[in-house]
Amino acid sequence: MFSRIAVFLLLAGAAHAQDFPALYDVTGVASDDVLNVRTRPMADANMVGTLAPDAEGIEVLAEENGWGRVNVDGQSGWASLDFLARVEGSALPDAAVVDCFGTEPFWSLELTQGESAVFSVPEGVEKAFSVSPLTTASGRFQPFAALGSKMGENIIVIVGEGQCSDGMSDNLFGLTGTVVIGGYDTQVYSGCCTLDMD
CATH class of the missing domain: 2.40.128 (Lipocalin)
Known part of the structure; x- marks a missing residue:
């Protein structure tokens, strides 16, 4: 009984590990293109900046409808998570x-x-x-x-x-x-x- 409770608590802790902020790398963007960062989490929102196609270690603060909140050029905006790959072990408490x-x-x-x-x-x-x-x-x-x-x-x-x-x-x-x-x-x-x- 004790071992089942211990396993349950361990899995519950893992399931509730902090998801954000975490680090992401830009992926799937052509080398001659950029990843747009927009004012709101939608494709037709105004742009506030861009991320290079090989950008790494981008901190994503939160997620909304498949978009991640990031900082670029001194502003906060949203980039599509379709083009951002999470760096494993980069969220707390594991972040190095x-x-x-x-x-x-x-x-x-x-x-x-x-x-x-x-x-x-x-x-x-x-x-x-x-x-x-x-x-x-x-x-x-x-x-x-x-x-x-x-x-x-x-x-x-x-x-x-x-x-x-x-x-x-x-x-x-x-x-x-x-x-x-x-x-x-x-x-x-x-x-x-x-x-x-x-």
């Missing part, structure tokens, strides 16, 4: 690299799962922490958290699903991020996150 960033103050963090979290601000020195892989909240499908440390300081990175704006462009992002650095003092940073390739 997550970049987080914020404004006022400006900060950025590159999280390489199970290896490092490199935090930086424009006027400061980069701080590199050794970190754990992202762990999913107990009994939930999100948020995800990673813990890390370096000499004299600790870091907590929390990534959750939710629409986010950087406040600087018309891009939209599908992940929010909070970074807490503690040691000599406590610093808390909040912003958006995006998936990245290895």
Whole structure:
């Protein structure tokens, strides 16, 4: 009985793994053509930009009627998923690299799962922490958290699903991020996150 329940819970967790955001590669587009990105998820909507026929690692934030929301040229738009192939293992919690960033103050963090979290601000020195892989909240499908440390300081990175704006462009992002650095003092940073390739 216990083993059946364990298998059921394992399969239920897999079925509810986060589908978006995830990374996609452009596919099926001729080398002398482009993939159009439109204002709305429909073929007759105005264009906001294009993706190259060999573009890789395009972050798709959401899906609607066979169209995926993407960022291009500082704007958010929609591209047909008929021409986008999902990169396996690119959604959370499996994504290899997550970049987080914020404004006022400006900060950025590159999280390489199970290896490092490199935090930086424009006027400061980069701080590199050794970190754990992202762990999913107990009994939930999100948020995800990673813990890390370096000499004299600790870091907590929390990534959750939710629409986010950087406040600087018309891009939209599908992940929010909070970074807490503690040691000599406590610093808390909040912003958006995006998936990245290895």
